[in-house]
Amino acid sequence: MKAKVFVTLKPGVLDPQGKAIHHSAELLGFGNIADVRQGKYFEVEVNGGATAKEAREAAERLAKDVLANPVIEDYKVELEA
Template identity: 60%
Template sequence: MKATVHVTLKPGVLDPQGQTIQQASEAIGFTRIAEVRQGKFFEVELSDGDDPAAARAELERFAREVLSNPVIEDYRIEFLSA
């Protein structure tokens, strides 16, 4: 089973990396890039041979405990195939 995980900063959390990208874009002539926020994106392949529900639950835990920092980040999982 394939899945994707998006990890994004919670609303209100400052994103200095995104701000830097936006400022640099202005400096090199991009005039319409008003705001940039950077997140992470993971493509995950799950071994779900015997128990797809357990694989889904494991990915939920993996996203919450490993891929994201729940203090400042949100995560969103999409399962791409059953």
């Protein structure tokens, strides 16, 4: 079972990488892009025997303890059907 984990900076946390991408996009002629924020994306494969509930719990725990820094980042877990 596959879980998708999205990690994004909390609102208000500065994102210099996103700003740099936005600036480059402007220089390249992308006039209608107002803002870019960069996050991280993980595809977590949980062992086959796990139920959907167990898979979600494992992915949530991994996201909280390993993938995200909860001080400055939010995370979201989605299970793939």
